[in-house]
Amino acid sequence: MPTGIAIRDVREQLFAAADRILLRDGPSALTSRTVTAEAGCAKGVLHRHFADFDAFLAEFVLDRVDRMDAQAAALRGAAGTGDVVGNLTDALTALFGSVAVAIVSLVTFRDELRARLRRDWPAGVPVLTEAATMLADYLAAERDLGRLAADADVDALAPTLIGAGHLLYADRTGERPADDAVRRMVTAVLGGVVR
Structure with missing residues (x-):
């Protein structure tokens, strides 16, 4: 140019x-x-x-985390509608169908990027921890509406869904998991807490 x-x-x-x-x-x-x-x-x-390439990458990752706000708002807005398992299946499919899995690999791959991100994001991998918060907020809203058991531990369920979802989607070169596989995983994780 x-x-x-x-x-x-x-x-x-x-x-x-x-x-x-x-x-x-x-x-x-x-x-x-x-x-x-x-x-x-x-x-x-x-x-x-950008000061250097790692500064670019850090801002890129944080920008992609910020873009999750719209998805989080849509998921919270879905509380009380549709099927809880279906809503979570759709949310996980959208999350892991995006660049999120690749960002996790990128953060794991680059030591300097991880160090820079730790300045603003002290724990976890930014995309995944933000996604876990998004799911926990949704699950809490469903619990408050009585669609989940009153004693459902949403702070344990949300990261479990993220971890299990990440395992399904981790191979970026393989075939994407079928919606039914994601739905079965969500159903298994939620166990008996869905009302």
Whole structure:
């Protein structure tokens, strides 16, 4: 790209390029050169907007966590409607159908990125801990509505759903799990707490 031409929404253009690379090629393929090439801009563009590549990656991960707010609001809004197992199945399918699994791999893959994220996110992997909070909030709302047992431990159920869901989706090169497999897992995790 010639110099002197303004690029609109540079951050989002670079973040979208990182999404595509992660989903297509995995975390080992993610470099400043591949991101800028995928975004169709000069490598210097990334370094004008971010201190270094790990700073870019940290902001990318946190941006993708922030984007989960809409999904969390939609899931909370579904409380009291439809089927609890179905709502959770849909939420987990959407979560793990996104770049979330690839972000987990990226955070695991890059030591410096983990160190930077720890400054703002002291525990857990950002995408997964945010997802667990989203599920716990939904489960609590369903419990308050009487659709889950009054003694349902939503703070234990939510991370269990995330962990089991992650295991189903962890192989990014394999076939995606069938909806029925996700539904069976959700049913098993919830056990007898659904009313």
